[in-house]
Amino acid sequence: MVSWSDLAGQAPKIAEEGRKLLYQYGVPLAYLATRRKDGGLRIHPVCPIQDEGELWLLVGNHSPxxxxxxxxGQFALHAFPVAGGDDEFMLAGTATHIPDHETETRVRAALVATGATSGDDTCFRLSIERALLSLYQPKPGGGGIWPPDYYRWPARK
Incomplete structure (x- = not known):
């Protein structure tokens, strides 16, 4: 498992293009998949924050x-779809609760600076196990030409 800055050092294209996809609307937006206690899956819209070399989530204290x-702690994160395109960015790994008030305050300030709001939340650091970036060549009239260029971390052997 690695931090966002480690991913950027080892796979700069994935981190750079992935960040663009997460922040494409100004406020960072993604879907978060988690596993329920009974093993079932959930999916939730979230605002992941990239700050000081880490990827963070502030999650409502009453949220499943x-x-x-x-x-x-297991998660998968997928950036919101691109308007008029098909590019994709996905991460999977483990979320760790960070009960440090100073860290939570800093992460909240970074989120609010994007135009989002935050309130009664729990702070999690996202450690990355794998990443996938899919970039499509533009197609006249919108969308992308199949197959996309895939960038994986860690790279497949």
Whole structure:
């Protein structure tokens, strides 16, 4: 598992293009998949924050995703779709609760600076196990030409 800055050092194209996709609307937007206690899956819209070399989430204290992350930490994150395109960015790994008030305050300030709001939240650091970036060549009239160029980390052998 690595931090965002480690990913950027080892796979700069994935981190750079992935950040563009997460922040394409100004406010960073993605879908977060978590595992329920009974093994079922959930998916939730979230605002992942890249700050000081890490990727963070502030999760509402009464949200089911908070309990999922506190229980086992496993997650998958997928950037919101691109308007008029098909590019994709996905991460998977483990979320760790960070109960440090100063860190939470800094992450909240970084989120609010994008135009989002935050309130009664729990702070999680996202450690990255794998990443996938899919970039499509533009197609006249919109969308992308199949197959895309795939960039994986760690790279497949």
């Amino acid at each position: 995703k908070r309990w999922d992350l506190l229980r086992d």
